[in-house]
Amino acid sequence: MTAKLKQKIAVIGSGPAGLTCAADLAKLGYAVTIFESLHSPGGVLAYGIPEFRLPKNIVKEEIASIKDLGVEIKTGMVVGKLFSVKELFSQGFTAIFVGVGAGLPQFLGIEGEWLNRVYSANEFLIRANLMKSYLFPEYETPLNVGRNVAVIGGGNVAMDSARVALRMGSKVTVIYRRSEEEMPARKEEYENAREEGIKFYFLVAPVKILGDKNNWVKGMELIKMKLGPPDSSGRPRPIPIKNSRFSLNFDTVVIAIGQRPNPLIPESTAELKIGRIG
Missing domain, CATH: 3.50.50.60 (FAD/NAD(P)-binding domain)
Known part of the structure; x- marks a missing residue:
């Protein structure tokens, strides 16, 4: 079992890059929080790729497995508007991964x-x-x-x-x-x-x-x-x-x-x- 580390990591965006980063960091023992601007996680996996190419139940299953690793996902969080990157650091996050995509x-x-x-x-x-x-x-x-x-x-x-x-x-x-x-x-x-x-x-x-x-x-x-x-x-x-x-x-x-x-x-x-x- 992976030992839990004290460092908190913020991931901005819950698309493919953000989800992959969060999962990998969680497996290493970091406490990871994802900040997603939309009301549902998944990014382009959820809103860009049509259902007939990528069934959304698969996306939901992948996100659920990432949550099971201990990753927290906060939706409706527009970083840069509700709060800044600097304010995230002030909340105790030691590193921030920006994976907002090209939307x-x-x-x-x-x-x-x-x-x-x-x-x-x-x-x-x-x-x-x-x-x-x-x-x-x-x-x-x-x-x-x-x-x-x-x-x-x-x-x-x-x-x-x-x-x-x-x-x-x-x-x-x-x-x-x-x-x-x-x-x-x-x-x-x-x-x-x-x-x-x-x-x-x-x-x-x-x-x-x-x-x-x-x-x-x-x-x-x-x-x-x-x-x-x-x-x-x-x-x-x-x-x-x-x-x-x-x-x-x-x-x-x-x-x-x-x-x-x-x-x-x-x-x-x-x-x-x-x-x-x-």
Whole structure:
């Protein structure tokens, strides 16, 4: 049996990194407390990855086993807002692991992103998964999804968003500005999406989201792209083709072009060193 140590360790975030860190530290004998901002632990395991890919009972079982190690999990704790990292140290924690993930959505910066039925992938997946909007009215968190959905992006989150929308009864099209070969999504996820009937438009990029007189999405203006020299990611840079704009009809748009860390902790912890992306 592992001897209990006196040191208290705080873990901020209960996603994959936070849960793994907490479990490993508990096995070494440390007293570990996890601080989770949402009302339920699990992070992206709970709200990001759809039920059909990762059944939530598995996540609950894993979390229960970590609790059995003696790890305490406090939910609804927004570190950086309710209290600071410095205040955690003042509560007797000798070390703090920050594992908050990249939960802040990125947007395109184009006209029409404010229209009704335009979602970030984060909001779309959280409401569909964690808030169980697919069980409305049993759960009072409806997700207003139309019959013709466009998902912008080519990563795993875009594939998840597209497949969730499909399961909600919508026709789904994925819009990606590079070619099939440059898609960052896992090949398995992409192939599953295609097999399920999701359509893909490659080498096109959104220019404007179109709305009707009541500010509901009615379509999207796009431009055709060609591939140029590699950019900083090492992939060919997408270059707009002049005079190639066209429009497609959609009634819902999900933007899945990447995420970045929430700045709450860095902004409230001056001495914390961060990398280029936060």
